[in-house]
Amino acid sequence: TQLLEQSPQFLSIQEGENLTVYCNSSSVFSSLQWYRQEPGEGPVLLVTVVTGGEVKKLKRLTFQFGDARKDSSLHITAAQPGDTGLYLCAGEDSNSGYALNFGKGTSLLVTP
């Protein structure tokens, strides 16, 4: 299994602050995905990054895939309470055509 380490595990910030969360591995992934999971719901895909060095923006969220395709980061600008949730990164398991390897996630709380 290709492990994905996410940091920090927990993050509590106030509305308007910026933050970055990280997803790291010693393995190379063909792509990485970021999901957000809200309490009582399943994960929802935010973005897929495929090319090393790729940067994708989704409104206030900026996703970056490392040049070596082993790590990724998610930066949120001016966080809002609606950003609260568990952020999960997932990479395709090279030994399986179907499996995604997930990190444990970063639990983000944004307070007004």
Added chain:
Amino acid sequence: ETGVTQTPRHLVMGMTNKKSLKCEQHLGHNAMYWYKQSAKKPLELMFVYSLEERVENNSVPSRFSPECPNSSHLFLHLHTLQPEDSALYLCASSQDPFPGETDTQYFGPGTRLTVL
């Protein structure tokens, strides 16, 4: 009804009970998945079905038994579970991934299972 639905949303059962979790997808996908989400652990893939055939079974104990009668429905039959099986069980579906291609999985809201 849209997306991926799961019933029940919450389930409490004793170790000697038999129960089933149901998942239904309305997206026209050909692959369906069962995941287990426990506190402080990554999502664990349990089973994968593609075109109604099981293609992966990740060393899951036999007290969990999946069933996929058609491409829209997936069940997880539970019997003689242990307290450590308490978790959120998530169902997901995707179009029909080919090895080496990135596919998007759409998740249901999950069933919160508590085993007493």
